[in-house]
Amino acid sequence: MNVRETGRADDEAEPTWTEEEDDRTAETLAWLREKRRAHRRRKGRDLAVVIYTVVLALLGYGSGYAYHFLRQIRLGADYSGLGADVQRTLPALFTLLTAALALAAARDALWRGPVVVPGPSVGWLLAQPVRRARVLRPWFWLSAGLAVVPGLLLALAGAVVLRVMNLASLGTALLALLPAAVCLPLLAVSAGMAVERRAALARSVRRCTPLAVVVLMLLAAQVALAGYGHRLGVLERAELWSGPWGWAAQPVVAATGGGAPAWPYALVPLVLLTAAGLFQGHRDAARVPTAQLRRRAATAQTVSSVMWTVELRAAKLALLDATAGGRTHRIRLPLPRSKYLVVPWRDLQALLRAPARLAKALMWTAFATAAAALGTRLGGGHATLCLVVALLLGYVAVGALAEPARLETDDVRRAAWSPFRFRVLMLQHAVVPALVGALLAALAAVPFAVAGAPWALLLMPVCAVPFAAAAVFAACRGPARTSLMFTGVSTPVGDPGMLLFLGWYAAGPLVSAGGLTLALRTALKGVPGAGAVGDVALVALLLSAGLLYFAARSADRLVRH
Numbered sequence: 001m002n003v004r005e006t007g008r009a010d011d012e013a014e015p016t017w018t019e020e021e022d023d024r025t026a027e028t029l030a031w032l033r034e035k036r037r038a039h040r041r042r043k044g045r046d047l048a049v050v051i052y053t054v055v056l057a058l059l060g061y062g063s064g065y066a067y068h069f070l071r072q073i074r075l076g077a078d079y080s081g082l083g084a085d086v087q088r089t090l091p092a093l094f095t096l097l098t099a100a101l102a103l104a105a106a107r108d109a110l111w112r113g114p115v116v117v118p119g120p121s122v123g124w125l126l127a128q129p130v131r132r133a134r135v136l137r138p139w140f141w142l143s144a145g146l147a148v149v150p151g152l153l154l155a156l157a158g159a160v161v162l163r164v165m166n167l168a169s170l171g172t173a174l175l176a177l178l179p180a181a182v183c184l185p186l187l188a189v190s191a192g193m194a195v196e197r198r199a200a201l202a203r204s205v206r207r208c209t210p211l212a213v214v215v216l217m218l219l220a221a222q223v224a225l226a227g228y229g230h231r232l233g234v235l236e237r238a239e240l241w242s243g244p245w246g247w248a249a250q251p252v253v254a255a256t257g258g259g260a261p262a263w264p265y266a267l268v269p270l271v272l273l274t275a276a277g278l279f280q281g282h283r284d285a286a287r288v289p290t291a292q293l294r295r296r297a298a299t300a301q302t303v304s305s306v307m308w309t310v311e312l313r314a315a316k317l318a319l320l321d322a323t324a325g326g327r328t329h330r331i332r333l334p335l336p337r338s339k340y341l342v343v344p345w346r347d348l349q350a351l352l353r354a355p356a357r358l359a360k361a362l363m364w365t366a367f368a369t370a371a372a373a374l375g376t377r378l379g380g381g382h383a384t385l386c387l388v389v390a391l392l393l394g395y396v397a398v399g400a401l402a403e404p405a406r407l408e409t410d411d412v413r414r415a416a417w418s419p420f421r422f423r424v425l426m427l428q429h430a431v432v433p434a435l436v437g438a439l440l441a442a443l444a445a446v447p448f449a450v451a452g453a454p455w456a457l458l459l460m461p462v463c464a465v466p467f468a469a470a471a472v473f474a475a476c477r478g479p480a481r482t483s484l485m486f487t488g489v490s491t492p493v494g495d496p497g498m499l500l501f502l503g504w505y506a507a508g509p510l511v512s513a514g515g516l517t518l519a520l521r522t523a524l525k526g527v528p529g530a531g532a533v534g535d536v537a538l539v540a541l542l543l544s545a546g547l548l549y550f551a552a553r554s555a556d557r558l559v560r561h
Helices: 025-035 037-074 080-108 119-127 132-164 170-197 199-227 233-241 244-255 263-287 290-308 312-323 339-353 355-378 380-410 412-417 422-428 431-450 456-462 464-475 497-505 507-523 530-560
Strands: none
Touching: 025 037, 025 132, 080 170, 080 199, 080 233, 080 244, 119 132, 119 290, 132 170, 132 263, 170 199, 170 244, 170 263, 199 355, 233 244, 244 263, 290 312, 312 380, 339 355, 339 380, 339 422, 339 431, 355 380, 355 431, 380 412, 380 422, 380 431, 380 464, 380 507, 412 422, 422 464, 422 530, 431 456, 431 464, 456 464, 456 530, 464 507, 464 530, 497 507, 507 530
16 A cells, blocks of 8 residues: 655554556456466367267258258259249348347347446455456447357358349358348347436336337338339438448348349448447446446346256246336226126236237237238148148237236135135136237237138137146246256167157147148138137037146146145
């Protein structure tokens, strides 16, 4: 410690020091590097094993498809017929992808963000006399560097697609996609850094997320319309010059023969905006409060630990707790007179107080409707595939309405208020998802009825009942049975344990969507009538009864354990 005299006696001298004299950043980081050397070597070996396993799995399961694809190209498979459709959708598609990337980065920054320091470092390192910038800024640049890697991989895949469709040569397509592959991920990281640093901006992200989802759905509709030849020229020109989504798209549009002659001028603001975002992110990285870093480190540690045990529900709860805005809607419905209506009353009131769940159900219903409409247009085997996708999306929509059932099984002690046995309580949680899901399905069936398929008004709402039963069954499933992953049985394709685990985990949607697919395909072979609708309704009733029976048994098992 350096002592400085202030004009008084030696015994009265006051000790003074400055931040530079008490700075121990270099010594502390050097000591940490020395102590972490063995740990880093072990992590490097573990990472090498993981990369080796992934590469081996990709070579084992994906090399056959890649060989078939390349052989089709060599034999002259003509994919150029899709080139015109892709070319028409490029402006709207780039806008959609960029908006989705920005929303994902902003939502990620609500609980994690580009700067996530491990818990021990937050609890000990930042409490030492070290410079925060030296500790935090490397994490920002690490996130920026890692974000570019998937962007480059996607650019390579996009270049191959454009080459296969005869829209551009491989080198030209790759050069055209390179600005988007580099600049857009870096801008997303910069946007996430701004949200992580500023609490007011984080609150704005929470409030504006529903509006952003609506915008994404409108952009998806624009992409679909452009694919069918209904382009909105004025809107596309505005999108090409209104922001980084259009600036990054212009080289690709020009390379594929579109109308973007001034694309070199569009790259100038794109590069400048990226540089400005990185500069601001570099400054913000050192200013994140320590308390916020502690919360984010704890959330990230919880999510990573439960993901290794495949407890996706626990990870979702941790994320909801970290991203919740704390705003609730105080809505109170009149109390029912019968005790058998108390559970549906509580579920309906919870749904009205959390309108985001209803918005999610509406969004997934819209996606399911779009998939079903695409299936009616394609026909054949593609129609069956679209039907399966539509039913799975319908299950997700109804499942979004069954959150009270999942909350009930998160901690069975919460059911102490109920006058019913736990199995009866869980069965009653299927009422509101079934009714509201049937109502949404009936609304989704209106366009089909107008187009000349009135039977959809009966068939589509019927599907909501087994989906609600499957959602309650999934809620009563209990902890993940990771023991199923390792059976010790050898087969030509390896241990079937992973397939068994996935089958157990997704039994509800697989059974409900699979059974309804068979029933609907049989009913749709001819002109659907009252008999076909009755057959589908009977299948739906049997599926619902079976799923609810197993849900009741699972609920009893949860109470016993």
